[in-house]
Amino acid sequence: MDFMNSVQLADASNNFVYASMVILFLATISFSVSFAAGRRRVSPVEVSSRRVLVEPSGSQVHEPDVALTQLDPGRRAANIGMSLTWLATGMLLIGVVLRGVWAGRVPWGNMYEFSISSALGILVVFLVWSTQRDLRWLGLFVTIPTLLTLGMAVTVLYTESAQLVPALKSYWLVIHVFAAIIGGGAFTVGAATAGLSLISGKGWFKQLPPREKLEGLTHKVIAFSFPIWTFAVVAGAIWAENAWGRYWGWDPKETWAFITWVIFAAYLHARSTAGWKHQKASVIAIVGWVAFLVNYFGVNIFINSLHSYAGM
Amino acid sequence: MSQRGFLRWLWRQLTSMKTALILLFLLAIVSIPGSYFPQRGTNPILVDQWIADYPTLGPILDSIGLFDVFGSPWYSAVYILLFISLIGCVVPRLGVHWSAMRSQPPPAPKNLSRLGGNSFEVEGESEAVIADARAILKKQHWRTVVGQDPDGSRWVSAEKGYLRETGNLVFHFSLILILVGVAVGGLFGWRGNVIVREGEGFSNTLTQYDAWGGGRLSSAENLPEFSFTLESFNVEFERGNSQEGAPRLFEATMVVDRPGEEGSTTHLVEVNEPLVIDSAKVFLVGHGYAPHLIVRDSKGQVVLDDAVVFLPQDGNFTSTGVIKVPDSDPQLGFRGLFLPTSAITEELGPHSIFPAPDDVSVFLGAWSGNLGLDSGISQSVYTLNVDDMTQLGLESLRVGQSWQLPEGAGSIELTGFERWASFQIASDPGKELALVASILAIAGLSLSLFIQRRRVWVKVGPVIEQGSSSRDKVGRVKVEVAGIAKASGHDAIEQVDNIVETLKGQGA
Numbered sequence A: 001m002d003f004m005n006s007v008q009l010a011d012a013s014n015n016f017v018y019a020s021m022v023i024l025f026l027a028t029i030s031f032s033v034s035f036a037a038g039r040r041r042v043s044p045v046e047v048s049s050r051r052v053l054v055e056p057s058g059s060q061v062h063e064p065d066v067a068l069t070q071l072d073p074g075r076r077a078a079n080i081g082m083s084l085t086w087l088a089t090g091m092l093l094i095g096v097v098l099r100g101v102w103a104g105r106v107p108w109g110n111m112y113e114f115s116i117s118s119a120l121g122i123l124v125v126f127l128v129w130s131t132q133r134d135l136r137w138l139g140l141f142v143t144i145p146t147l148l149t150l151g152m153a154v155t156v157l158y159t160e161s162a163q164l165v166p167a168l169k170s171y172w173l174v175i176h177v178f179a180a181i182i183g184g185g186a187f188t189v190g191a192a193t194a195g196l197s198l199i200s201g202k203g204w205f206k207q208l209p210p211r212e213k214l215e216g217l218t219h220k221v222i223a224f225s226f227p228i229w230t231f232a233v234v235a236g237a238i239w240a241e242n243a244w245g246r247y248w249g250w251d252p253k254e255t256w257a258f259i260t261w262v263i264f265a266a267y268l269h270a271r272s273t274a275g276w277k278h279q280k281a282s283v284i285a286i287v288g289w290v291a292f293l294v295n296y297f298g299v300n301i302f303i304n305s306l307h308s309y310a311g312m
Numbered sequence B: 001m002s003q004r005g006f007l008r009w010l011w012r013q014l015t016s017m018k019t020a021l022i023l024l025f026l027l028a029i030v031s032i033p034g035s036y037f038p039q040r041g042t043n044p045i046l047v048d049q050w051i052a053d054y055p056t057l058g059p060i061l062d063s064i065g066l067f068d069v070f071g072s073p074w075y076s077a078v079y080i081l082l083f084i085s086l087i088g089c090v091v092p093r094l095g096v097h098w099s100a101m102r103s104q105p106p107p108a109p110k111n112l113s114r115l116g117g118n119s120f121e122v123e124g125e126s127e128a129v130i131a132d133a134r135a136i137l138k139k140q141h142w143r144t145v146v147g148q149d150p151d152g153s154r155w156v157s158a159e160k161g162y163l164r165e166t167g168n169l170v171f172h173f174s175l176i177l178i179l180v181g182v183a184v185g186g187l188f189g190w191r192g193n194v195i196v197r198e199g200e201g202f203s204n205t206l207t208q209y210d211a212w213g214g215g216r217l218s219s220a221e222n223l224p225e226f227s228f229t230l231e232s233f234n235v236e237f238e239r240g241n242s243q244e245g246a247p248r249l250f251e252a253t254m255v256v257d258r259p260g261e262e263g264s265t266t267h268l269v270e271v272n273e274p275l276v277i278d279s280a281k282v283f284l285v286g287h288g289y290a291p292h293l294i295v296r297d298s299k300g301q302v303v304l305d306d307a308v309v310f311l312p313q314d315g316n317f318t319s320t321g322v323i324k325v326p327d328s329d330p331q332l333g334f335r336g337l338f339l340p341t342s343a344i345t346e347e348l349g350p351h352s353i354f355p356a357p358d359d360v361s362v363f364l365g366a367w368s369g370n371l372g373l374d375s376g377i378s379q380s381v382y383t384l385n386v387d388d389m390t391q392l393g394l395e396s397l398r399v400g401q402s403w404q405l406p407e408g409a410g411s412i413e414l415t416g417f418e419r420w421a422s423f424q425i426a427s428d429p430g431k432e433l434a435l436v437a438s439i440l441a442i443a444g445l446s447l448s449l450f451i452q453r454r455r456v457w458v459k460v461g462p463v464i465e466q467g468s469s470s471r472d473k474v475g476r477v478k479v480e481v482a483g484i485a486k487a488s489g490h491d492a493i494e495q496v497d498n499i500v501e502t503l504k505g506q507g508a
């Protein structure tokens, strides 16, 4: 990079991360406004169903979309929130990429970098999914944990960039961490929908999709992220075999990755077990996400592990 | 309940989904202490320290296996039960799935409109429409069967997504295979550690290892034959402001000899880039310093002239080691501290502030007396037993300096230092199986989670009206299309829409 010296690159990366936080904060406010306004709108946001009415003539009409026809202030605020989330995600992407350019490697060498990348992972999973179905009601519950992650990153976890320690120099790192970030992002979105399914229908939360719908969505996200997480664990094992001479050694980080995996396996089982399909399954999904968090923060910070790497 | 009845009841309980669920949970829970307490397998030194720090609690926790969670009976009990349940659960499903794969889809239900059916009219004979529908479905890889209701309406019944169950079974069987791979590695695998100084050699026999462990069925006598010399060892540390002292590069240049091979080959071994020799892999796992010392006895005779391996204690390579001189009279012993970049402070005492050898010194404590080497109890080369020794004094040395020991006991001189690298040499014959099984598991899992088992039906009623003119002999028929997905939370709306559109397109 000739046109920018390294200090400028570092500043640019940080500024993009800060800018994305500000925009994400505004998005959160928009979603909150929408949520507050939605309290009066009792009909659930139900757009994804494509139930087809059949007229006697044989021509078919798609059911009028209740949600879209009511462009009330709350809905407008939610749309603004979505646009701001896209913008914030773009900014964060640039921030993460610049960080990588500055360091001359993938930006996953320490907890700070891993956190901003994870925040990006959560947003990307959410936004990509939102192109498939209307998820405006979920925006608030995704932007808040993302903001918290970014807040932790820039305050507690910030590290100057540096090269990787030799054990981290491997393309398996890139594959392993990429899978972990996407899987973790989806687990986070899944924990949000699982949590909402537990409170949907009560008080302010009447505006959310009904419980069963939320449970179905949770299942979809976790069914998506579970194979990815499995792959991340296997890729990590391959990497460990190359670096340390054993593919599995029950290091605390490995142990918690395994615990997380087992709990989500239990979740998927619960969804096929009579009497466990609903609230209990949602609770398991949240417990799985907590295990993921323990692995991510707890092990890096509190437990002495081979993985407690550079800068933290 | 008879004994057989009871056993059958027990088996049904064990192989129920609910038991599987609870065992999975248990597995997660019993894994937790393994991440909190230090484990013998990975960190035996920390375990000993833990037990020493908590003399009452330590041995109790030790006796219930909390320092060896993953080898403890209760941990084994949980996963063995889980796998018995797994086998009992999936083996019967194999047969069921096998016959499901070869049977035809069941007939269409009487009333499709109850299933959210989608009806319209097209021109044509019912037989032709059914044939069209079947052709469309076949092209989309549905398994189809045709039939006729008593009222004369014809139908196609189609099913798709058998691979879901196939994937699920592959996934669960792969889990068993992974376990087999792990077990093979545990029984036949072995691993050893050795520290090699620069310029020194190693040959792969049991006696040359500092530590060696193998599975019950591994052959310690028949290790693959090879030897190597550590020709040079390169290491670089971060000198910038951020993460100063973090390792950036370490690489070992090794000259390897194998039997049946002419001459030696030179290899560069780095972290993440092990050296593969037959079934064994040589990994570079650590490095450190070995101060070179010359010890003379009271008569000025050289009794030791060697580089002694010191073990790093922190990231800046403050290293500790022990020098034993059994050949002097009385015997001499030293405890030492090697500092690559020396510093001394009130609270830390002598310590190193950077891992590279920028400002080398050693701090030595000298003892004379009896080293206790003849007692028959084997001693670690890293500890000095001073029970029968008296302390002579303390001194610090830089390279080239020497210390005349008090009471004319002799002298010790620091002439320089060497580097050493530590290697882990491992063989795990189960790892390929575990890898292949993991890949199969992921593939099976993906099939099982992304493929939906769906059924669709197309039903064509009798002709509604006949065209009046002779040219317009074709009638109109009522067509109904409906579908379901077997898993909750899914539907077949898209598939039904697609068929409806294609059929209409063909009719027009």
Ligand code: HEM
Binding pocket: A264, A265, A268, A269, A271, A272, B014, B015, B016, B017, B018, B020, B082, B083, B085, B086, B087, B089, B090, B167, B168, B171, B172, B175, B445, B448, B449
């Ligand atoms: C090592 C332990 C086990 C693990 C890690 C595990 C994992 C999983 C996972 C992740 C799924 C979801 C993927 C899918 O739907 O195919 C699943 C499904 C399933 N598992 Fe297991 N399982 C284990 C043991 C068992 C046992 C002991 C049973 C029998 C009691 C069992 C029966 C099933 C069944 C019937 C499904 C299909 C559910 C459905 O169709 O949605 N599993 N398992």
